[in-house]
Amino acid sequence: YKIARIPGDGIGPEISEEAVRILSRIGELYGHTFAFTEVDAGGVAIDKYGDPLPEEQLEACRRSDAVLLAAVGGEKWDDLPVDKRPEKGLLRLRGGLGLFANLRPAIIYDELRDACPLKDEIVGTGLDILILRELTGDVYFGERGGDDITYSSDLMNYHDYEVERIARLAFESARKRGKKVTSVDKANVLATSRLWRNTVSRVAKDYPDVELNHMYVDNAAMQLVRNPRQFDVVVTGNLFGDILTDEASMITGSIGMLPSASLGSTKLGMYEPIHGSAPDIAGTGKANPIAMILSCAMMLRYSFDLEEEAQAIETAVKAVLKGGARTADIAAGGKSISTREMSDLI
Amino acid sequence: YKIARIPGDGIGPEISEEAVRILSRIGELYGHTFAFTEVDAGGVAIDKYGDPLPEEQLEACRRSDAVLLAAVGGEKWDDLPVDKRPEKGLLRLRGGLGLFANLRPAIIYDELRDACPLKDEIVGTGLDILILRELTGDVYFGERGGDDITYSSDLMNYHDYEVERIARLAFESARKRGKKVTSVDKANVLATSRLWRNTVSRVAKDYPDVELNHMYVDNAAMQLVRNPRQFDVVVTGNLFGDILTDEASMITGSIGMLPSASLGSTKLGMYEPIHGSAPDIAGTGKANPIAMILSCAMMLRYSFDLEEEAQAIETAVKAVLKGGARTADIAAGGKSISTREMSDLI
Ligand SMILES: CC(C)[C@H](C(=O)O)[C@@H](O)C(=O)O
Numbered sequence: 001y002k003i004a005r006i007p008g009d010g011i012g013p014e015i016s017e018e019a020v021r022i023l024s025r026i027g028e029l030y031g032h033t034f035a036f037t038e039v040d041a042g043g044v045a046i047d048k049y050g051d052p053l054p055e056e057q058l059e060a061c062r063r064s065d066a067v068l069l070a071a072v073g074g075e076k077w078d079d080l081p082v083d084k085r086p087e088k089g090l091l092r093l094r095g096g097l098g099l100f101a102n103l104r105p106a107i108i109y110d111e112l113r114d115a116c117p118l119k120d121e122i123v124g125t126g127l128d129i130l131i132l133r134e135l136t137g138d139v140y141f142g143e144r145g146g147d148d149i150t151y152s153s154d155l156m157n158y159h160d161y162e163v164e165r166i167a168r169l170a171f172e173s174a175r176k177r178g179k180k181v182t183s184v185d186k187a188n189v190l191a192t193s194r195l196w197r198n199t200v201s202r203v204a205k206d207y208p209d210v211e212l213n214h215m216y217v218d219n220a221a222m223q224l225v226r227n228p229r230q231f232d233v234v235v236t237g238n239l240f241g242d243i244l245t246d247e248a249s250m251i252t253g254s255i256g257m258l259p260s261a262s263l264g265s266t267k268l269g270m271y272e273p274i275h276g277s278a279p280d281i282a283g284t285g286k287a288n289p290i291a292m293i294l295s296c297a298m299m300l301r302y303s304f305d306l307e308e309e310a311q312a313i314e315t316a317v318k319a320v321l322k323g324g325a326r327t328a329d330i331a332a333g334g335k336s337i338s339t340r341e342m343s344d345l346i
Numbered sequence: 347y348k349i350a351r352i353p354g355d356g357i358g359p360e361i362s363e364e365a366v367r368i369l370s371r372i373g374e375l376y377g378h379t380f381a382f383t384e385v386d387a388g389g390v391a392i393d394k395y396g397d398p399l400p401e402e403q404l405e406a407c408r409r410s411d412a413v414l415l416a417a418v419g420g421e422k423w424d425d426l427p428v429d430k431r432p433e434k435g436l437l438r439l440r441g442g443l444g445l446f447a448n449l450r451p452a453i454i455y456d457e458l459r460d461a462c463p464l465k466d467e468i469v470g471t472g473l474d475i476l477i478l479r480e481l482t483g484d485v486y487f488g489e490r491g492g493d494d495i496t497y498s499s500d501l502m503n504y505h506d507y508e509v510e511r512i513a514r515l516a517f518e519s520a521r522k523r524g525k526k527v528t529s530v531d532k533a534n535v536l537a538t539s540r541l542w543r544n545t546v547s548r549v550a551k552d553y554p555d556v557e558l559n560h561m562y563v564d565n566a567a568m569q570l571v572r573n574p575r576q577f578d579v580v581v582t583g584n585l586f587g588d589i590l591t592d593e594a595s596m597i598t599g600s601i602g603m604l605p606s607a608s609l610g611s612t613k614l615g616m617y618e619p620i621h622g623s624a625p626d627i628a629g630t631g632k633a634n635p636i637a638m639i640l641s642c643a644m645m646l647r648y649s650f651d652l653e654e655e656a657q658a659i660e661t662a663v664k665a666v667l668k669g670g671a672r673t674a675d676i677a678a679g680g681k682s683i684s685t686r687e688m689s690d691l692i
């Protein structure tokens with residue numbers, strides 16, 4: 001299995017190394033070979049080549065079976081214009097690899113209940129929401145205008161086929177879960193949201209066994225706090241998804257724990273933690289490698305069809321948490337272990 | 347004082363009537379005369395005139411000293427195109443009256459702590475955030491394109507002067523409060539957000555006594571849940587403000603209690619509850635009139651400079667809550683009183 005590995009910036013390189021170790025162990029146990037190509041993207045690529053994603057780096061990803069990204073960005077590059085920033089490398093990866101669907105599970109780890117900011121009676125036990133964020137359309141990829149000083153514009157736009165393919169994925173996913181899809185938009189104001197809503201409703205006709213409801217984004221931002229248990233699969237556009245996935249992951253109190261998968265129409269996917277590059281703790285050995293390690297599990301599942309191996313990782317993570325091991329971010333002030341110690345245990 | 351009163355849809359007319367009663371009582375006590383003109387806007391105007399805000403209704407608002415809006419919209423009009431919906435009446439009011447600043451305080455009523463979804467140690471006591479949402483720019487008013495079926499677009503745009511005036515208001519407000527402004531944008535991706543950030547930073551130079559920090563909108567959605575006490579004044583664009591104000595009000599657990607003010611460059615402002623028209627409980631006498639009543643207090647303060655009278659209302663509301671009176675939405679399953687009984691007590 002050929003994996004393009006993007007260590008990126010901040011704590012990225014440290015946690016990316018732990019991913020390699022975990023996958024090597026899976027290889028030993030199950031008899032697979034994982035071959036890694038290191039790819040530069042983000043701030044590190046800006047510093048090396050003056051470009052957050054040089055074409056040959058994107059090419060290396062295209063030639064792989066999956067991309068494993070740790071984290072990109074940091075304050076260091078904050079003064080660059082939008083088109084030259086580390087984040088632009090990420091957007092070009094998503095666009096260039098055709099990764100239109102971002103899957104972000106928001107799961108509560110019952111072992112980590114103390115880190116959850118919501119009251120116990122609100123979250124209940126075993127909260128498990130799957131958010132599907134559209135990833136290659138919307139205002140993220142529309143035309144920019146203006147000078148950033150007196151006037152600026154960004155075009156928000158969607159084609160029906162872009163909405164249709166993510167909607168299908170939402171209904172397919174819901175079928176294997178709680179059979180409920182909540183589609184989030186702002187159809188009382190935006191034309192793109194009317195298109196979104198019309199298309200999702202049309203696709204829903206092919207899935208009569210799945211319940212669909214529509215929700216405005218402002219209401220969704222409230223409902224995630226008020227009653228997160230009402231959600232099973234949530235599907236939404238790129239910008240609303242950016243906001244709601246972060247809110248949802250914070251609600252679980254487990255943001256250092258949550259992986260994500262970005263998928264397209266082939267098996268080539270990109271896998272990365274939900275958290276950022278945390279430059280403030282880079283090099284201190286404090287980073288929590290779990291989101292990165294669980295991203296490997298998603299890669300095994302979605303790109304390589306290695307379900308058993310994926311579950312082996314997930315089971316190991318749960319066992320280690322149950323055993324009481326905590327990195328600083330989830331130790332709630334108690335005893336904590338290092339990045340390396342955590343991945344050793346897993 | 348000439349007040350254009352917009353009862354609107356759903357529970358709107360019921361709570362609007364209570365506003366009139368409260369203001370009459372203030373008039374008696376303090377010797378003012380409030381003269382009301384009833385204005386049709388929203389769904390009721392669509393049903394009457396086929397238009398959510400006929401020009402002469404907008405004119406009536408322009409000729410008043412303040413507008414008191416209850417709530418507009420409802421599922422009944424959900425199938426209309428974006429430009430013909432009740433909400434369009436609201437947007438035309440905001441645009442037509444030049445109300446560029448939406449002030450939404452997110453306050454915890456310590457009497458209602460049980461309704462707050464966050465853990466006690468997260469919200470602390472006396473949480474008090476003021477969110478300033480820009481209200482007449484952004485993707486709300488940009489050009490629409492497409493057919494809502496195969497392709498659609500909405501233009502997100504900002505001029506520097508639009509950002510500047512709301513930024514000034516944020517710094518002025520912060521001066522009278524905690525001296526801290528958090529400006530929220532998505533400057534790592536959007537050109538409009540670069541303009542936003544550049545302009546806010548420029549304006550900040552005139553307020554060296556106020557601390558400014560910038561935050562990405564996805565992070566802000568997280569921080570509101572993780573640590574809301576870090577915020578004093580938050581200033582943001584129209585779309586992000588829509589989402590974050592709703593999230594913030596839900597965090598307080600007091601959404602039926604929260605008023606808002608929409609202000610422009612003259613004294614003419616519009617005042618309305620944050621909550622919606624709740625058609626499901628219309629006519630049942632269950633609606634909580636407090637957000638509407640507190641909106642009257644904001645009107646007295648901002649449009650009429652009647653600070654003492656404003657405080658009289660706010661004090662009355664607090665006293666009544668302290669006395670244990672609850673409408674159904676805040677009764678947590680306990681004994682509740684009707685809309686009318688609540689406003690009688692106040
Ligand atoms: C870094 C940024 C461009 C990115 C996004 O907005 O998509 C991030 O917030 C994310 O959610 O992956």
Ligand SMILES: CC(C)[C@H](C(=O)O)[C@@H](O)C(=O)O
Binds near residue numbers: 189588
């Ligand atoms: C009804 C709708 C158009 C409106 C908005 O999005 O501004 C509402 O959500 C609000 O926040 O006042």
